[in-house]
Amino acid sequence: MLTVMLALGAGFGAGGLPTAAEAEMRVPTSAAEISLGFVPLVKQAAPAVVNIYARRVVEVRQSPFGGDPFFQNMFRDFGETRPRVQNSLGSGVILSPDGIVVSNYHVVGMSTDIRVQLKDRREYAARVLLADQESDLAILQLEGASDMPHLGLRDSDTVEVGELVLAIGNPFGVGQTVTSGIVSGLARSGTATGNARGYFLQTDAPINPGNSGGALIDVSGALIGVNTSILTRSGGSNGIGFAIPSALVRQFVAQARAGNTAFERPWAGMAGQPVDADLAGGLQLDRPGGIVISDLHPQSPFAAIGFQPGDVILEVGGQPVNTPAEMVFRMSVAGIGTTVAVTALKDGRLDTAPVSLIAAPETPARDRLTTGDGSAVPGLVLSNINPAVIGQFGLPLNLGRVVVEDPGPVGARLGLRPGDVLLSIDGTAVETSGEARGALRQARRRVTLEIQRGTQRLVSRFRL
Known part of the structure; x- marks a missing residue:
């Protein structure tokens, strides 16, 4: 049986990483080397x-x-x-x-x-x-x-x-x-x-x-x-x-x-999907690969340099990306505050541009509010939706303005959950957490809440 071993005992290059020469493997040249197996390696690492x-x-x-x-x-x-x-x-x-x-x-x-x-x-x-x-x-x-x-x-x-x-x-x-x-x-x-x-x-x-x-x-x-x-x-x-x-x-x-x-992960502010064989044909690619952008948040660093829905991201930091998870990994490894080169297919041509990696912005301000005892749903914690809130609760990029951070005991009994997006109260759309709190305070007898939970749109009706 042929065993491939590395000459043990070599040091590491700069930054604690082996250099190419140090990582070169060779075939054992003596019976003593073969008999050792992994013994020196285990003694060193264990x-x-x-x-x-x-x-x-x-x-x-x-x-x-x-x-x-x-x-x-x-x-x-x-x-x-x-x-x-x-x-x-x-x-x-x-x-x-x-x-x-x-x-x-x-x-x-x-x-x-x-x-x-x-x-x-x-x-x-x-x-x-x-x-x-x-x-x-x-x-x-x-x-x-x-x-x-x-x-x-x-x-x-x-x-x-x-x-x-x-x-x-x-x-x-x-x-x-x-x-x-x-x-x-x-x-x-x-x-x-x-x-x-x-x-x-x-x-x-x-x-x-x-x-x-x-x-x-x-x-x-x-x-x-x-x-x-x-x-x-x-x-x-x-x-x-x-x-x-x-x-x-x-x-x-x-x-x-x-x-x-x-x-803390860098925030992409985008939604996308892997390019499979069917998508590759429609995008005029010779093979499946990359991520096609389906949605962009206005504050996304990718939107800031001209990326648009329909563009196909192929590489981040010189490394190929074929799933959203790979892209998140590449951005996480680079870290917030750095700039990475992103290669994409835009309008049938390859383009490489530098993207500044940022944390999810806290703008607009959350303005976290808690409803009081006079509210239709007391103890409900509401916030304005911003990129940081989107990342925290895994919300769609461009949906609604107010999120339920904590339903409280009354809200939980009504079926509300953290991360529910509050769309309207008694048929009136709510744009801020302050508007939502005011509408719940003024509600009388019958109350109707329209909420978005993931891909589901739900309506909750109850009497005071």
């Missing part, structure tokens, strides 16, 4: 992979209507609450001597007590610096840690299909284990299970329960991804594993060190 034990206390309401599709929302505040401890087990990777650790959100998110155990059995308390459910990533800080073993980050854009990789983690709580495989796919999006949505490296290295948050390393010992999930029909490890690329991990670490507690 001390930086940790076991994570997390727990949180949640209040669970014991309601006789729990699980009932009709009464559970109507009586959601009915019954006593009891505390219950939820435990989770997973893995993490130390990325710096001062104890910065990356793991999955589904391992440590919302936890109140986190313990981290190193391979040498040392234990540290940890706190979450930054966590993001959508990316399924979390950055931790080990308390009182110094001179920690750690892994360097390799640029995941240099990873190629066929590279040998190792997955290191703590599956099933049995202790640290190592599995091997190859990178079997790049730019996978929309295929992982769990909370994560986005762009993944695909591997056939087994990723079992408890491996989540563990390291996916190359044959130089550099981190190329954080293991997050496995797609399997049987429920076992014989499936396709997915890892979050190190390029995104690097941006998470940078934002955590800058003091962010929530991950």
Whole structure:
């Protein structure tokens, strides 16, 4: 059997990334090299992979209507609450001597007590610096840690299909284990299970329960991804594993060190869809690929430089994008405040233009208001819709002016939900949160609310 190995012990280039020369692989030239296998690599990398034990206390309401599709929302505040401890087990990777650790959100998110155990059995308390459910990533800080073993980050854009990789983690709580495989796919999006949505490296290295948050390393010992999930029909490890690329991990670490507690993504202000074979024919493309813009917000940075619905975005930052998730990934890796080159097909010709990446604007002001006791729906929290609100609730780009941020107890019993767009009250359109609050205060006897929820337009009628 032919084994391909990297000469171990090489250093890293500038910025902690291996240079092309350092990453060059060669065939073992002696029986001693073949017999070693992955032993030197595991000895080098394993001390930086940790076991994570997390727990949180949640209040669970014991309601006789729990699980009932009709009464559970109507009586959601009915019954006593009891505390219950939820435990989770997973893995993490130390990325710096001062104890910065990356793991999955589904391992440590919302936890109140986190313990981290190193391979040498040392234990540290940890706190979450930054966590993001959508990316399924979390950055931790080990308390009182110094001179920690750690892994360097390799640029995941240099990873190629066929590279040998190792997955290191703590599956099933049995202790640290190592599995091997190859990178079997790049730019996978929309295929992982769990909370994560986005762009993944695909591997056939087994990723079992408890491996989540563990390291996916190359044959130089550099981190190329954080293991997050496995797609399997049987429920076992014989499936396709997915890892979050190190390029995104690097941006998470940078934002955590800058003091962010929530991950900030650049705002595109657009809606689009992948170009399939049918669309490619209509757009006169020789093959499917890219994202066709279907809608643009007036404040979008893409609209600011002349992009229009119907244009096809092909590359962001010199990298091809074929799904909205890939585009969000490329923008997130670049980060807010940077400028990226975007290549698009416009009116049958290729055009490349610089796009300034910005955070979702808070204009117009939210003007968050809460309805009072004299209102038809007291305790209702309303806000004006702006790009930041659109991003927060996943709203359509150009729909309505007022959103329900919190329905309150009365609104919840009427069926309102956070993110509902309030279109009209008693047949009169509402343009601002102030108008909506005033209309609810003046409502008499019968009240009609027209709301938009996702793609559904609903009407709620009730009597005071």
